Amino acid sequence: MSKKSPTDRATTRRGFLGGGLAAAGGLAVAAGAARAAQPDPLITEIQDWNRYLGDGVDAAPYGVPSEFEAGVVRRNVPWLTADATASVNFTPLHELDGIITPNGLCFERHHGGVAILDPAQYRLMVHGLVDTPLVFTMEDLMRFPRENHAYFLECAANSGMEWRGSQLNGCQFTHGMVHNVIYSGVRLRHLLEEAGVKTNGKWLLAEGADASAMTRSIPLEKALDDCLVAFKMNGEALRPEQGYPVRLVVPGWEGNMWVKWLRRLEIGDQPWHHREETSKYTDLLGDGKARRFTWTMDVKSVITSPSPQKPITHGKGRTVISGLAWSGHGTIKRVDVSLDGGRNWQTARIDGPSLSKSLHRFYYDFDWDGSELLIQSRAMDENGMVQPTKDELRAARGFNSIYHNNSIQTWYVQSNGVTENVEVS
Amino acid sequence: MSKFLKAAATAFSLVAFVAGPAYAEGDPAQGEKVFKKCKACHMVGDKATNRVGPHLNDVFGRTAGTVDGYKYSKHMIGAGDGGLVWDAATLASFLEKPKQLVPKNKMAFKGLKKAEDRANVIAYLASYSEAASSAAAQPAAKAEAADAPAAKPEGVQVAAAPSGTPGGTASSGPMGLGRVALPEEVTAWDIDVRPDGMGLPKGRGNVLDGEEVFVDQCASCHGDFGEGRDRWPVLAGGLDTLADDRPVKTIGSYWPYLSTVYDYIRRAMPFGNARSLSDDDVYAITAYLLYMNDIVDDDEFELSHENFAVTRLPNEENFIPDNRMEESHWVANAEPCMSNCMPDPATITMRARILDVTPESGDDDSGIGQID
Numbered sequence: 001m002s003k004k005s006p007t008d009r010a011t012t013r014r015g016f017l018g019g020g021l022a023a024a025g026g027l028a029v030a031a032g033a034a035r036a037a038q039p040d041p042l043i044t045e046i047q048d049w050n051r052y053l054g055d056g057v058d059a060a061p062y063g064v065p066s067e068f069e070a071g072v073v074r075r076n077v078p079w080l081t082a083d084a085t086a087s088v089n090f091t092p093l094h095e096l097d098g099i100i101t102p103n104g105l106c107f108e109r110h111h112g113g114v115a116i117l118d119p120a121q122y123r124l125m126v127h128g129l130v131d132t133p134l135v136f137t138m139e140d141l142m143r144f145p146r147e148n149h150a151y152f153l154e155c156a157a158n159s160g161m162e163w164r165g166s167q168l169n170g171c172q173f174t175h176g177m178v179h180n181v182i183y184s185g186v187r188l189r190h191l192l193e194e195a196g197v198k199t200n201g202k203w204l205l206a207e208g209a210d211a212s213a214m215t216r217s218i219p220l221e222k223a224l225d226d227c228l229v230a231f232k233m234n235g236e237a238l239r240p241e242q243g244y245p246v247r248l249v250v251p252g253w254e255g256n257m258w259v260k261w262l263r264r265l266e267i268g269d270q271p272w273h274h275r276e277e278t279s280k281y282t283d284l285l286g287d288g289k290a291r292r293f294t295w296t297m298d299v300k301s302v303i304t305s306p307s308p309q310k311p312i313t314h315g316k317g318r319t320v321i322s323g324l325a326w327s328g329h330g331t332i333k334r335v336d337v338s339l340d341g342g343r344n345w346q347t348a349r350i351d352g353p354s355l356s357k358s359l360h361r362f363y364y365d366f367d368w369d370g371s372e373l374l375i376q377s378r379a380m381d382e383n384g385m386v387q388p389t390k391d392e393l394r395a396a397r398g399f400n401s402i403y404h405n406n407s408i409q410t411w412y413v414q415s416n417g418v419t420e421n422v423e424v425s
Numbered sequence: 426m427s428k429f430l431k432a433a434a435t436a437f438s439l440v441a442f443v444a445g446p447a448y449a450e451g452d453p454a455q456g457e458k459v460f461k462k463c464k465a466c467h468m469v470g471d472k473a474t475n476r477v478g479p480h481l482n483d484v485f486g487r488t489a490g491t492v493d494g495y496k497y498s499k500h501m502i503g504a505g506d507g508g509l510v511w512d513a514a515t516l517a518s519f520l521e522k523p524k525q526l527v528p529k530n531k532m533a534f535k536g537l538k539k540a541e542d543r544a545n546v547i548a549y550l551a552s553y554s555e556a557a558s559s560a561a562a563q564p565a566a567k568a569e570a571a572d573a574p575a576a577k578p579e580g581v582q583v584a585a586a587p588s589g590t591p592g593g594t595a596s597s598g599p600m601g602l603g604r605v606a607l608p609e610e611v612t613a614w615d616i617d618v619r620p621d622g623m624g625l626p627k628g629r630g631n632v633l634d635g636e637e638v639f640v641d642q643c644a645s646c647h648g649d650f651g652e653g654r655d656r657w658p659v660l661a662g663g664l665d666t667l668a669d670d671r672p673v674k675t676i677g678s679y680w681p682y683l684s685t686v687y688d689y690i691r692r693a694m695p696f697g698n699a700r701s702l703s704d705d706d707v708y709a710i711t712a713y714l715l716y717m718n719d720i721v722d723d724d725e726f727e728l729s730h731e732n733f734a735v736t737r738l739p740n741e742e743n744f745i746p747d748n749r750m751e752e753s754h755w756v757a758n759a760e761p762c763m764s765n766c767m768p769d770p771a772t773i774t775m776r777a778r779i780l781d782v783t784p785e786s787g788d789d790d791s792g793i794g795q796i797d
Binding site for chain 1: 465476477593597600602603604605606610611614616620646655667668670676680681682685689693696699744745746749753755758759761762763766770772774775780782783784
């Protein structure tokens, strides 16, 4: 038996849209063959992997995914930005299951490339309206009481390219600026209390050590509530592209505030109105006014499979619809799924941990009759807030808001299983 | 160090023995560090492609302005036509003052002041150039490198303090962790500026000076008039477009506070060479941006810490607090409809495949959205 090369697999959308048809047909034939009298050589013949030895324990000191998963990678959209060092790539949501995003697949957003910082040279300063300005080393941070929390991080611009209409064929591109990992770190509150916040301190400025020296103003109330100064993700050190050695975690709030390569925390009595909270990450409304300090990521969901990059290839019959739901306000109470473009809804099954400000995984299992579907998911969070339609958001905000598009997504599943990004009315 | 680099380094020592090429005076490993300044725009090595600047593989022996697929300025192409070929000597001259060797070329980098840095980065680039290992020595660079002061170890490392209190005062906080920050340390990092002027350094700069610095340092991305090249940000114009179908959000049309301009330029610009501008240069550029946006009309206007806080941007009043929760779809907070929610079956009104801007779809078309 010859080994199947991972590069043979269709990894592009065109591969799916074009090749998906053939694949669907081919699988249908294969399924037929399995029921026929011909025995399957994969069973009747002894395979290489069953006879010859595989790699030893010294082959991969740091393990990597199977070669057959080579298509499961972050992808970027080159036309979005001027240069890759101030750009974004997208989590391949369509290939993942459960609620945790593997570290190497967490989307990246940098404003000045990935800073390379030796933890031995790491310093974190707390100053401003404090009793005593302090400097912490990496080792100091590790001596504060540690906590572990799973939180989603969503870029405020996630789905931003879809405000004006369906544009990108793939939930990796429409919804892939989100990831969900378990952070290990210390409460920001402990660091601030160590310096002693003065009573007139109302705001916190967090600053990164990268070439963009990213800054955001955060109200002190949030800083003292659930923010973390994190150094581990999913048990291992933060990846360089996620802010190694230390990043800020601002649960439920837009990703830009989760300052990476965190080096400075300044307490002040008013916000700083820096670039990423004035010229960017403000939401332009239809009348020309703009909302600022729109921090919370509202309730949202998306079906990750089937989706344009993950068509149905097995034909009609037993089918699993799967997706993700999340809310910056807390847990997800319910997810409904529609197969007919929002006319009728069924409640999906949430499976796995339901944690506050974390991704939730939902499934809808059904018998597909092979007819065309317009599939949607609609999440409701613990406060009873329900994900709006695209038209509702546009009616309230116009077409130029860019940020905070948490509207319901529609996928058009054709009878051959090929799936497209569409809008419906 | 890459394998390529190691092999090249070995090749060097051999060549150095025979012919003593100038760039052998430079240290490619040190050069790799210097090259960080170049990396925002240039790639070199395996998989290098053209970015903001052309790739630098095999730059030795290359006629200026000739990398396939890179859009050069006509000035750089003209220099190549005039016979400029990159070697250790021409690179050394170019890297010292790029605009002097090739006037008006579009590289927005003011140059490497230290001869040692130039020699090192040239040695680093040589390691990615086939021609460099066979080329004759270039005395100019050699002389320069020889004049350079002996290499000093850079960034003397402070030993990681086990207690986090290297010679400092321990924290008197509840957990006794960390040490007291010294005033010089706070000053070094605390560069932020607020709308009320807090944090502004003393200094001044006028429109005309700002134009000069802008053309030199900023225009290669933002355009001579702040119009923005490729997808780099547009900085000027766009007045009264915010309610249009295609709003143009610039400093003049959108940004609420001038302090943001000063703060951002000082902390992050020019892109890839942050913190390299003087405080006066930042005042001058900010003054020039006001001028380009018609907020000041006198080209001798001088901006300083004294008049900064009184200068207002026109769009300040149009920012409002987050009132999303007042939107009707949230206010309703109703139990969502489950059946027969629309009178007629849903129909498709738009398909992404019509636009076809998904990556890897075989087209280079651009979409209409943006991410920030």
